[in-house]
Amino acid sequence: MIRRKGQFYILETEHTTLILKPETAECVYYGRKIRFCGIAELLAGSERRIVSQPWRGDFTEQNVLLYNADGGFTYDFVYSKGKISAEKPEIAGLPSSYGEGKTLELKFVDGPTKVCLYQYYTVYENSDVIAVSAQLVNQSKKEIRLRRLMSIQLDLPREEAEVISFRGVWGRERHRTVQPITKGIYICDSKKGMSSHECNPFVILKNGTGLYGFNLLYSGNHAEIFESDERGRIRALTGMSDYMFEWKLAPTESFCAPEAVLCYAESEDELSERMHAFVREHIVRGKWKNRERPVLVNNWEGTYFNFDEKKILSIAAAAKEVGAELFVLDDGWFGKRNDDRSSLGDWYDNVEKTGGGLASLAGKIRDLGLAFGIWVEPEMISEDSDLYRSHPNFAMKIPGREPWRIRNQLVLNLADERVQNYVVRAIGDVLSRSGAAYVKWDFNRHFTDCFGKGIVGGEYFHRYLLGYYKVVSKLTKKFPSVLFEGCASGGGRFDLGNLCYFQQYWTSDDTDARERLAIQAGTACGYPQNTMGAHVSAQVNHQTGRRNSFAAQFNVACGGVLGYELDLSALTETERAVIKEQIAFYKDKRKLLQFGKQFRLQAPRAEGFITVSADQSEAIAVVNVTETHPNEPLPFIRFKGLNESAVYSVSVRGRTETVLAGGDVLMRGAIPLFGVFDTEPVQRECGGLFSSMYILKKVKA
């Protein structure tokens, strides 16, 4: 709800309140819901701003940087008017959240130049999230140059604070990282043209009051800046990065910053619960929004580039036998691609490897009773390709300069409309002729050599992103029944912008169950489990060389959307029987596992997750013992999310014993692992990672 009370706007979600005083561009209050908002006057005068005031000596990092119409770079955005509306304004060319929620529009004008700044706040009551965006309009008579337009500026009182960010690298994405904020500036960002493996746009500022979560609906360069300043504030800014950014605005032209989201909670679990609800309800869309996701088998780690029709059909037949529902043909099916040196851009069938083409292979897979899915990497080009030979200017490179190659490939210049059209046509044709029910959209390198003819350098990164969104938006609209999974060398572009088009995202190329614990736990802080692709792979892991049993891998993969990625046709009967039983169990519990409320579990030497049904009548927990030393006390765990006053029956999957325990005991008592249940056989089978799955059912209210 949004209401106006004198000079104040009060924005309320179910559990939080944000009070703004636009006259002074102040954020008067943001936090836990307060009932008596008459105190707003008492809190005003804090100098906590939602818009910077450099003209008035505010040199803390600013939400706007520009070369103004009067030749200077100062501005003084003075509040002009506010409006509450049921309609959320469109954010031109960019993804945006959707659903019921009122929007507050605040207009600020720089008096001498008439440049306008609009801030929009959309309130999603049920998920306790406020979506914020900004737009700058050049109402002056001269060109202006925008150097930065952040989506959110939020000043909070300085208290002991730390930033929790989700950082990593290829194969180790989104590890939860904590950095205390004392004095000065702390930045999380990406300059790679993609949201990146290194630093996710989801960040949390934690202070003595609570936790403030920020995220951005953008898949390109981003920055989250936290400055602890001399005025006793911590300023949080989130938005597009200003790295090499400069945007010219002629008179009457405007620029929209990507939408960002804001969420307050009093614990990390609460914050995640709210972000999950928001992503599920207001970001993910289309036919697959609330549908149970199929169990897939992907051939990548099973064959890499080395396959033919016979091999693929043998894996698909084994996939059908174990109960999988979808077969995904990964890289290597097109052009003359037998390794990563050629053919990107040539989206026509390699007849030899597919045994007569995609349509025929897809048909044979469907005849086996499986849906067919296809891998593509639409934004890339190999120099050894027909596309490059005929259109070298389609590649992102600078004339007269040797381009930097990564994985032997170049990026296509999606800032160019002709290239966008080519990609829509070529990929649309792949989907039509294969009848694919699923697409894995990959992106295997970051940007270098940014250049587009006729595009001013500072505009390049963003123009690419606008082109990219145009392409994904056209293709996802054209194929509304297709389940789209995004991928970027694993989880290099796992962000809210992409989740507006792709219903799920490949979390990481690292499929080692132990490595996945930190990756999935970090990802799940901000994103719900039904957006996270999680696969069981070969028992000797290809990324780490470590051995993980199928049982342990399955347990960990149940924390996301389950898939298998190995040569199933090469397994023994016994191994296939293990997988068959896993898939049958998963399908039975899939609704709970994919759509239940998931909480992370953490204790010394043990971690995992629990997924609880909305009515708290059932739950599945996975607990992994991450370290074992001789003669150490037993590790323990405390469950979460259960009904305190209910009684649950608890059993370990694979065993018959059951104990009864109260929800309160299960959540407050430190339950020794391997104690009551003696999970010894499960442990032995699990090799390195001791992993157990607990099944909880409410027996009494």
Ligand code: DGJ
């Ligand atoms: C990188 C992806 O993350 C992998 O899953 C696989 O699809 C390869 N690309 C294929 O080249």
